[in-house]
Amino acid sequence: MRYALVLLLLLLSPAPAQAAEIGGFTLSAHAAPVSVLLHTDLLPVPAEPQGEVHLSYTQTELGSGPIGRSLASSVWPGAAVGTGLPQLLGFAYPVQANAAHPGGPADESKSGMRVSAGASKTESYAGARQEVPFLLTADGLSSTSTNVVGASEVRSSAVTSAQTISLLAGLVVMSGVKFESVAVSDGSKGSGTSTFSVAEFTVLGQKFPVKSPAAPPDGLLKALEPLGITLTWPTSATKTEGTGATSTSRGLTLTVDVMVLRTKLGLGGILDGVLAPLLPKELVPLLNPLRKMVVIVGDTEAVANASASVSLPPPDVPVPQAPLVPPPADGGVSAPSPGTPPVAGVTPPRAVTPVASSRARPRSLLDFPGVPALIVLAGLGIAAAGAFGMKSFGTFLLGGAPCPSGHPTGVPDLRANS
Template sequence: MRYALVLLLLLLSPAPARAADIGGFTLSAHAAPVSVLLHTDLLPVPAEPQGEAHLSYTQTELGSGPIGRSLASSLWPGAAVGTGLPQLLGFAYPVQANASHPGGPADASQPGMKAAAGASKAESYAGAKQEVPFLLTTDGLSSTSVSSVSGTEARSSAVTSAQTISLLAGVVVLSGVKFESVAVSDGSKGSGTSTFSVAEFTVLGQKFPVKSPAAPPDGLLKVLEPLGITLTWPTSATKLEGTAATSSSRGLTLTVDVLALRTKLGLGGILDGVVAPLLPKELVPLLNPLRKMVVIVGDTEAVANASTAAPLTPPDTQVPQAPLVPPPAAGAPPVSAGSPPLAVAPPKSVTPVASARAKPRSLLDFPGVPALLVLAGLGVAAASAFGMKSFGTFLLGGAPCPSGHPTGVPDLRVNP
């Protein structure tokens, strides 16, 4: 009895509300654990910076169609070089893994790089140990970008992490770095989150634990300032516009004045006073290759926008229309915004007209012409034809010949 009662309650309980199905969608995500921007006078490039490099870079795109694309690169030089080389030099940038849908390939991989793209999901991963002598050394560096769509939501996410990041031969060391951005859209509204965390800074061997993600540790900026290093603390935000959501974390930025740092470390006197006189004048600028270097630790962005699928209307179903409200008569008081609407008489019912095919027609039922008129016309035509024949017989020999010869028109087809 108990089981029957439970079954009855389950059958009578209302079904849970179901989210509307996703129709169109646009998704994108990108993540870069470390980006290095180089400012130098050696390269004749009319732009700032003159060089850029993004370590363990990932990017995904997914849209209606469906069309998907994913990219992973352990050393990404930026879109201008990474995607512009085929047009300029005829070959693609080699340090990357690309996947696309529907053109393919569906997945690609290289050491430390993976990319995959399908109809409902595009994802990429990049992670490898990076080292640039005297400038940068990383351990545990990785990033992941994912864009996916299901029946009820469209989602993008971008995550970066690093165990340690050592700058300028260990002058500045960051540990426990993680940035994450997530954007979601269900077709009716957008939502998202963006967070970041840094565990500890070490400057010239002095440690500065990060107690709160809202501000840098006390005393850190004062230690970096004499070295010619400016620190900008990261920010994270989520922007919502209707059904779209954009979540981003702009990374921690270290701007290094290379000339000031070189002087502070005692390298300026050695390079300019000892090494420079030994080199030809053409090679002296090589002792100062960089004017400024900007290191951005952690940069993520996720974008999601979707719309619900429109319900299909049967072709024979008539969409109800609201009755038209007639304009007020002359002299009538104007209707205010808060007053009730004027009463409108409902339209009168119209008796449907019987189909023209309801009864069979006779042979004399000509559309739009009375049958009597048709019969009279046929009689007049017959009488006219008979009269014309009699009149022709009278003109062409209707009376007999006294000599017995044939009358009428001779038959020219008979030989004499």
């Protein structure tokens, strides 16, 4: 009895709702663990910054078609140089790996770089130890960008991580850095998450553990100020609009005023007071190559947008046509025959009362169209009276007295033959 009751409840319970299948979609993701922006007066470039480099950079795209592309670069100089060299110099930027679908190649691997691209997934990975002398050293640096299309949802993700990042020859050290952005769309709504974490800062040997990701540790900003370094704390957010979602994590931004830093380190007197007089005037600007340097740690973005597939309706069933009835001989509108059923989608004609012909009944001699008979009779009477009056007046003028010579009076008959 107990098993029968369970079976009955299972049969009566509603079936779980099934997600709609995915139709069109657009996915993109990019991740940069560390970006260095250089501001200098040596390069005659009107834009700011004059130079940029992104370490262990990854980027993926996947759209309806499907059309996919993956890019990974250990040292990415930005799109202007990375993709513009073939047009300017005739050869591609060498430090990159590319994959594309359907054009190919489907995958490619180089030192510290790996990419793949297919109809339902694009992925790129970049990771290696990075070092820029006197500026930056990074261990355990990596990033991954991935786009995946499933039967019921699409997903885009971007992840960066680093064990340690050392700036300015160890003056500032960060450890335990991770940024992640995920965007999802199921064709009806978008969702996503974006998080970041930093374990610890070290400034001039003093440690500042990060207790909460909401704000920098106490005393960290004051410790960086004498070095000419301004710190902007990272932000993360997810924006949903319609069926799409965009998740972003904007990383830690350290802005270094190079002029203040070199004074703090005691380099200003050596460069300007000792070396500058020994160099030609044209080479003196080389002693101060940088005006400002901006280091961005952790930058991720994931975008996902999809629409549910639409089932095409069956072809329209032809509507049966009403039988054609020949018009009547007199040109009138014939009514449908009795007993004819109405046809779906066809509006029956309205019954029109036939108009009687003007020749349908005999007319009187006094029946003038549009003129009453009384008016016609009155007009004839007035005309007869006028004719009689004119005749009497002529007789009065010409024949009212006898002729002295004996000739007949009155109006002669002009119709008589002479």
